Amino acid sequence: MTAPTTGTLRVNGATLHYEVRGRGPLLLLIPGGxxxxxxxxxxxxxxxxxxxxxTYDPRGMGGSALDDPEAEQSVAEHADDAFRLLELLSPGEPARVFGASSGGIAALHLLTAHHGRVLRAVVHEPPVVMVLPDAAEHRRLLARVDESFRTEGLMPAMAIFAAGLRKEGAEDAPEPQPQPELPPQAAARTEQTMAGLPYFVGRIVPAFMSYVPDLARLEALSDHLVLAAGQDSPGELTHRPAAHLATRFGKELALFPGGHIGLTTHPKEFTEQLHQTLRT
Structure with missing residues (x-):
């Protein structure tokens, strides 16, 4: 694998680590989780x-250190980080953007706040659950996760969170569904994933999943937006907002290989689908 060019960017309250590969028009990838x-x-x-x-480490994760490790997080600030990277790497030229999961939420806000800088935004299963008809139920889920995290710790909170994300009716399944085997590169990142979980559950989940996008603005900009979801995840909570928004905006939902983490479990197939989507 070719070594990327790396750099740091000073933003409000943090210093971002970013990496750049290739040549041609800019494509910014915003990671999730x-x-x-x-x-x-x-x-x-x-x-x-x-x-x-x-690509980059979102503020508070990996090599992107926060000035104040206890600072509360917001979708708007994370989206502004992405905007600053666009300004640095593609000054004056609109760019393509892909965001997965929480990164997809940041991409949605980036599109509404700085639409002139985004040529096309592909967002894969952004869990903007507050747009759903049963938003009150998910607000209660977030409150339970937060309470458990503060009083019982990470793993009990994760158990509540995972139960809230599972497919509708999955609690009645006779046995757990088999999980896809992770590619070696993804399996090797398990330690980093575990290290980031307290920050993710304590700061990112409550801020991002309680976020309410500007739906009127998104609909007006929907020609620049591709809503995507996993082929294997219909019925899961993370799949539902993208499907709901696609219906609301009269757009086709783009289906990608795998489920919510299809980018991790099916990287080659997912990348090919993303490449095709960006070209159309």
Missing amino acids: TGGAASLAEVAEDLAAAYTVA
């Missing part, structure tokens, strides 16, 4: 033949 630039390295490498691909 506890992922950072390393989680997108294989995807970035494959896309670098067609694009200048930028």
Whole structure:
């Protein structure tokens, strides 16, 4: 794998670590969950033949240190970080953006706040659950996760969170569904993933999943937006917002290989689908 060019960018309250590969028009990849630039390295490498691909560690994760480790997080500030990277790497030229999960939420806000800088935004299963008809139920889930995290710790909170994300009716399944085997590169990042979980559950989940996007603005900009979801995840909570928004905006939902973490479990197939989506 080709070594990327790396750099740091000073933003409000943090210093971002970013990586750049390839040549051509800029494509910014915004990771989700506890992922950072390393989680997108294989995807970035494959896309670098067609694009200048930028990846980064979101503030508070990996090499992107916060000035104040206890600072509360917001979608708007994370989206502004992405905007600052666009300004640095593609000054004056609109760029393509891909965001997965919580990174997809940041990409949605980036599109609404700085639409002139985004040529196309592909967002894969952004868990903007407050747009759903049963938003009150998910607000209660977030409150239970937060209470458990503060009073019982990480793993009990994760158990509540995971139960809230599972497929509708999955609690009645006779046995757990088998989990896909992770590629070696993804399995090797398990330690980093675990290290980032307290920050993710304590700061990112409550801020991002309680976020309410500007739906009127998104609909007006929907020609620049591709809503995507996993082929294997219908019925899961993370799949539902993208499907709901696609219906609301009269757009086709783009289906990608795998489920919510298809980018991790099916990196080659996912990347090919992303490449095709960006070209159309």
